[in-house]
Amino acid sequence: MDINSDDLRTFVTVIDSGSLSAAAVHLGQTTSGVSRALARLEEKLQTSLLTRTTRRMELTEEGQLFLDKARGIIASIEEVEETIRIRRQLPAGRLCVDAASPFMLHCVVPHVGEFRALYPEIRLELTSNDRIADLIEHRTDIAIRIGTLNDSTLHARPLTSSGLHVLASPDYLARHGTPATPEDLAQHALVGFVQYEQGNAWPLRHAEGNSLQVTPQLAASSGETLRQLALAGQGIACLADFMTRADIAAGRLVPLLAAFNTGYRQQIHAVYYRNTQLSQRISCFLEFLQNKL
Numbered sequence: 001m002d003i004n005s006d007d008l009r010t011f012v013t014v015i016d017s018g019s020l021s022a023a024a025v026h027l028g029q030t031t032s033g034v035s036r037a038l039a040r041l042e043e044k045l046q047t048s049l050l051t052r053t054t055r056r057m058e059l060t061e062e063g064q065l066f067l068d069k070a071r072g073i074i075a076s077i078e079e080v081e082e083t084i085r086i087r088r089q090l091p092a093g094r095l096c097v098d099a100a101s102p103f104m105l106h107c108v109v110p111h112v113g114e115f116r117a118l119y120p121e122i123r124l125e126l127t128s129n130d131r132i133a134d135l136i137e138h139r140t141d142i143a144i145r146i147g148t149l150n151d152s153t154l155h156a157r158p159l160t161s162s163g164l165h166v167l168a169s170p171d172y173l174a175r176h177g178t179p180a181t182p183e184d185l186a187q188h189a190l191v192g193f194v195q196y197e198q199g200n201a202w203p204l205r206h207a208e209g210n211s212l213q214v215t216p217q218l219a220a221s222s223g224e225t226l227r228q229l230a231l232a233g234q235g236i237a238c239l240a241d242f243m244t245r246a247d248i249a250a251g252r253l254v255p256l257l258a259a260f261n262t263g264y265r266q267q268i269h270a271v272y273y274r275n276t277q278l279s280q281r282i283s284c285f286l287e288f289l290q291n292k293l
Contacts (some may be wrong), residue, residue, distance in 0.1 A: 003044055005077055008070040010037045011049065015067055019057065091280040092121030099144035101128040102223040102243040103268070108144075111292050118288065122281055142272045142282055146240070147198060154271040157286055160293040161265040163241040164203050167253040171233040179236070182206040182260050185214065189235035191226050192216030199223075202238040203264035210262045214238075240266060268293075 010027065014034065017023040024031040042049055049063035059067060099108060104126060112124065127140065149156055172189075179185050182204040192214055193199035204212040218235055220226050223243060230237040231252055247253040270286050 003041065005074065007037065007041045007044075008074055010034060011041055012067065012070050012074060014038065014050075014057075015059065090121050091119055091284050093281060094123045094125060095142070095281040095285060096125040096127065096140050097142045097144070097285065098127045098129055098140045100146060100223060102227065102240065103144055103146065104128045105224060106243045107293065108289070111289070115285070115288055119284060122285075142270050142285065144268065145271055146266050146268050148267075149269055149271065154273065156269045156271045157290075159268045159270055159286070159290050161267050163263065163265050164238055164261075165241060165244055165248070165253075166202055166204065166236060166238045166256045166261070167230060167244060167248070168236040168256060169231055169233045169252065170254055172230075172235065173254060175233070179256060182212050182257060185212070185236065189218065190214050190216045191218045191220070191229045191235040191237045193223075193226070194219035194221050196221070199238075203262040204257055204260045205262055206260070211264075 010023070013026055014020060014023040017026055020034050020038075021031045024034045027034065029037075038050065045062075045066070047062045048060050049066055051058050051060060097108065108126065112126075116122075116124065129143075144159070146162075176188060179188060182202075183206065193216070197213070200214050200216060202212045202214055203210070206212050216235075218229060220229065223239060226237045227239055227243055227247070229235065230239070231247065236256065244253055248255060270289070272282055
C-alpha cells in the first residue's frame, strides 16, 4: 500500500469543503479528478471512507478514524516543511513578545543578545504584563503565560514548568525565627499577590489538604516585586524556581518547609494566533527559547 501526502490532502480537503466540487475548486482540480483520487485511496486501504448520495456525503467509521490520523500526518509534514524553510531563509520583521516581568527578566532578557546575533533581521519588542493581556489589543505576537490556560482560541505551545518555593531572607529568619510547619505561617509576615488568588495558594501539605490558601499582610501585583520584598526581609513569599534559583544558590533566600512541599509545578506556555506572515519569526523564537529553558 502506497499512500502519499497528496492522497491525504485530497481526502481532508473533501471533508473540510463539504463536497467534491468545492474540494476540486480549492485544489485546482476537476471534480472527476478528485473523485478518482478518493476511489484510489479507498482501493489502497481496501475500505470505504465515505458514503455518497446525490444529496450528501458522510464519513464511515473507518473514514472518521482515517481522517483523524490524516490530519495529524499533514500537520507533521507542514511543521517539517516550515522548519526547513526557516533554516533556508533568515526570518525578518517585527516580533512582539509579552511576558510577566519576572519571566521576562530572568528567562528572556539574559538570552536576547544571542537571539539577536542569530536573527539580526528580527526587530524584537519586549513588553511585560503581570496580568493576562489581549494579544490583538496589545499588538502582541507571542505571550508567555504561567499557570492554567483558559482561552481556547489561541494556539498554545508548552515551554517548560517551574516548581514553587516558600522562602525568606536570612535576615527575616534571624529576626522572626523559622517556621517548622505550615500552621506556623500564621505567626509570620506573609507577602503575596493582590487580585490573584491562585498565586496565594501555596503548595504545602497541611491538616486540611495539599494547598494552603494564605492571606498576605503585604501584597503586590508583580512576582518580581514580591521577590524584592522577600530579599529585603519583609516576609515569607512563595515564588517560582525560575526567578529565585540564583538567590537560593547564593544564600540570599532560604527555602522553607521543604518536607511539606507537594512538588506542584506551574506550567509555562507560549500562546499566539496562527498567522502565516509571522510563523517564521514565532517558530524560530519559540524553538530558541525552549532550548534555553
